[in-house]
Amino acid sequence: MFVNGISTLNAQDISSSEESFFGEVQTYSSPILKTYFSDFRKYIKPAAMRRMSSSVKMGVVAASKVLASINITQPDAIIVGTGMGCKTDSDVFLENLLASNEGLLSPTKFIQSTHNTVAGQIALQLKCKAYNMTFVQGAASFETALLDAFLQSISSKNRHLLVGGVDEISKYSNELHQLDGQLKTEQEICNFNLLDYASTGSISGEGASFFVVSGEKSEPSYASVKDIETYNQLDKEGLKNKALNFLKKNELSTDDIDVFICGNNGDVNYDDFYHSLQSDIFSQIPQLYYKHLVGEFYTSSGFAFWLACKILRLQEIPEICQLNNFKPNSSIKTILLYNQYKGRDHSFILLQAC
Structure with a gap:
């Protein structure tokens, strides 16, 4: 799509x-x-x-x-x-x-x-x-x-x-x-x-x-949506396995992810879900967050989707969203989005450049 x-x-x-x-x-x-x-x-x-x-x-x-x-x-x-x-x-x-x-x-x-x-x-x-x-x-x-x-x-x-x-x-x-x-x-x-x-x-x-x-690519296309998955509840170990399986299903590994965008919101009770991925399988990948800009609400991940599309179009990362100091090694081709709310409603969205 x-x-x-x-x-x-x-x-x-x-x-x-x-x-x-x-x-x-x-x-x-x-x-x-x-x-x-x-x-x-x-x-x-x-x-x-x-x-x-x-x-x-x-x-x-x-x-x-x-x-x-x-x-x-x-x-x-x-x-x-x-x-x-x-x-x-x-x-x-x-x-x-x-x-x-x-x-x-x-x-x-x-x-x-x-x-x-x-x-x-x-x-x-x-x-x-x-x-x-x-x-x-x-x-x-x-x-x-x-x-x-x-x-x-x-x-x-x-x-x-x-x-x-x-x-x-x-x-x-x-x-x-x-x-x-x-x-x-x-x-x-x-x-x-x-x-x-x-x-x-x-x-x-x-x-x-x-x-x-x-379903058809056109001249103004920003990105291609490769896959979407949601889960009602996951523990931290299950989250890691689901992330790896999600990538494997799409014939990708963590090395293929150029940017990882996640929904850290500053809540110490639930940001550990993000930390468990950020400090482990995605630790060497450029990481972004966005809720400091727009706040937390049920459909805030729509803004993350907009952000990913703009990144793929402009081929640059807004400094104000960076969580770590890593930069993409080459052109930005694949972006993974992950979000959850109070430990529930986990979601992954995979986007790629057209």
């Missing part, structure tokens, strides 16, 4: 240039990283935007940008992964339900709060009646959506599939994450020092990443 177009919105100033990764890199002193992009009116009519949650706006804009970048007006499928859906509208609906003593309510907020709202709104904006699917699989939601597109690209190679992941920040979710120890509690925090805090929890983020993929 070939990636022909890429787009992402998150807490960083994403460069509009094909020749760079970021505009001005954003620094945050809070454990909550909200999306940086704000020019939604350029893509959405004001009347429609008033009824849209943050995730819908991000999803519609990211989808519109990637389609416009390769001059496609109608995708042959819309496939979205989301961990929480339109959480803010869900909160508002439940608040109204309690305030009315479970009486009669306007159904608008409930309709807008379902997980498939983003995919539905994208279809409405595009007037697209093609296959439309939303996957809700925790931290493997984006990977599951990508796997659906991967299978469809095999069965029908000449279709252009719009696939992405999106999640938004919710006030109540953040409060619950704070109580649950999922957010950093240091009085002074800087996102660029995320891995320096010897504490539990991480920083929360939001964003949308969308891609146009196809």
Whole structure:
């Protein structure tokens, strides 16, 4: 499967240039990283935007940008992964339900709060009646959506599939994450020092990443997706074996990996999963991380996928993402992505240069 177009919105100033990764890199002193992009009116009519949650706006804009970048007006499928859906509208609906003593309510907020709202709104904006699917699989939601597109690209190679992941920040979710120890509690925090805090929890983020993929290679192709695998639960030894078997299945060894991108988020309870690979079978390979830039959220791996595609296109590694001092020996041809969330929803994605 070939990636022909890429787009992402998150807490960083994403460069509009094909020749760079970021505009001005954003620094945050809070454990909550909200999306940086704000020019939604350029893509959405004001009347429609008033009824849209943050995730819908991000999803519609990211989808519109990637389609416009390769001059496609109608995708042959819309496939979205989301961990929480339109959480803010869900909160508002439940608040109204309690305030009315479970009486009669306007159904608008409930309709807008379902997980498939983003995919539905994208279809409405595009007037697209093609296959439309939303996957809700925790931290493997984006990977599951990508796997659906991967299978469809095999069965029908000449279709252009719009696939992405999106999640938004919710006030109540953040409060619950704070109580649950999922957010950093240091009085002074800087996102660029995320891995320096010897504490539990991480920083929360939001964003949308969308891609146009196809079974056929084209001139603008960024990368080729060779394989995707997800696992609900793994121990550290099992993780190493799965990683090696994943590479072996694709007739590769660790020596064939030019860049290893992983989802370290600074949580001392769970970053050991990454360390077990980084200090062992991938110890001599350039390692990157990214959640200090965009925060932790269920579909943050969509940004890692965007990052990998850009690296394969530009043939360079953004210094701000480097974990170690190793550099690729030659041209960057193969990138492995690994992510997990709280010890669950492990995923591997293998990309190669076209």
